[in-house]
Amino acid sequence: MRVALLDDFSPLIQQTLSNWNWQVINGKNWSLKDYKKNASQLEGIIIRSKFPLSKEHLLMAKKLKFIGRPGSGLENIDLKYCKENNIEVFRSPEGNRDALAEHTLGMLLSLFNHLNIVDIEVRNNIWEREKNRGTELKGKVMAIIGYGYMGKAFAQRLMGFEMEVIAYDKYISGFGNSHVEEVSLEEIFQRADIVSLHTPLSTETIGMMNSSLFEKFKKPIVVINTARGKSLVVEDLIDSLNSKKIIGACLDVLDIESSNFNLNKATSQSFEKLKKFNNVILSPHIAGWSYESKEKMAQVILEKIRQKFIL
Numbered sequence: 001m002r003v004a005l006l007d008d009f010s011p012l013i014q015q016t017l018s019n020w021n022w023q024v025i026n027g028k029n030w031s032l033k034d035y036k037k038n039a040s041q042l043e044g045i046i047i048r049s050k051f052p053l054s055k056e057h058l059l060m061a062k063k064l065k066f067i068g069r070p071g072s073g074l075e076n077i078d079l080k081y082c083k084e085n086n087i088e089v090f091r092s093p094e095g096n097r098d099a100l101a102e103h104t105l106g107m108l109l110s111l112f113n114h115l116n117i118v119d120i121e122v123r124n125n126i127w128e129r130e131k132n133r134g135t136e137l138k139g140k141v142m143a144i145i146g147y148g149y150m151g152k153a154f155a156q157r158l159m160g161f162e163m164e165v166i167a168y169d170k171y172i173s174g175f176g177n178s179h180v181e182e183v184s185l186e187e188i189f190q191r192a193d194i195v196s197l198h199t200p201l202s203t204e205t206i207g208m209m210n211s212s213l214f215e216k217f218k219k220p221i222v223v224i225n226t227a228r229g230k231s232l233v234v235e236d237l238i239d240s241l242n243s244k245k246i247i248g249a250c251l252d253v254l255d256i257e258s259s260n261f262n263l264n265k266a267t268s269q270s271f272e273k274l275k276k277f278n279n280v281i282l283s284p285h286i287a288g289w290s291y292e293s294k295e296k297m298a299q300v301i302l303e304k305i306r307q308k309f310i311l
Contacts, residue, residue: 003044095297096288107250143192151198
């Protein structure tokens with residue numbers, strides 16, 4: 001099997017594929033032009049987000065048997081073409097769910113305790129206690145939208161905080177248990193203090209977090225998005241922050257990200273406005289991006305490939 005590694009992965013991937021006597025091609029520095037030059041010879045591709053594997057690009061890989069995507073999102077891969085042409089597509093949300101859940105919790109604790117603000121103040125010899133009084137999570141209602149690997153892992157991390165955790169998923173049901181209550185979307189609008197989004201990017205979820213949705217919540221809420229940037233309309237978030245309909249936000253992803261999850265060089269006016277809010281915590285799409293998750297994602301992808309092609 002001839003397999004190209006098109007991003008920087010754990011060394012475990014190259015070592016394991018080589019142990020299987022597969023030919024491993026280091027394509028970490030490939031451009032799209034390099035891919036097109038070599039695509040006809042590839043039987044496997046392991047990629048994160050270097051460039052989209054659209055139908056146009058996949059048509060060039062006539063021998064392709066599988067695509068491995070360490071991580072969870074598959075929006076850069078034409079899944080319809082893969083299904084029609086018997087190309088296996090593997091992902092590994094099991095590998096980075098713990099890192100994402102911990103990062104999400106860290107952002108929330110930072111927001112509720114003003115840690116982003118007080119760290120800067122203390123470094124500048126400002127010692128303000130009263131205005132930086134924190135808010136406890138205990139007793140708050142956390143609403144999770146999307147209860148797949150990521151939503152479930154986040155709910156598990158909240159168990160020790162004595163919060164009321166409710167969750168909704170359009171495509172999954174029967175997941176309620178001792179630490180999460182399965183509810184309707186309407187019930188989330190009525191009860192939530194905090195809303196955390198854990199959905200994939202699709203035609204259904206693009207722009208779903210918008211003014212129309214925010215207005216449906218009975219109480220002022222905190223919004224968390226560690227899913228995909230295009231699921232939240234930043235200008236609508238800003239309007240809701242100004243009106244106090246939203247009282248804080250934790251955003252690991254933004255709609256100004258490029259297709260390979262880097263910051264676009266030409267940032268938007270909305271982003272410039274967003275940066276001025278002290279009650280917004282920002283990080284550069286690193287939820288799920290721990291040292292441990294890099295290794296675990298490799299292990300999961302390799303096991304899925306092994307089960308299909310080695311056993």
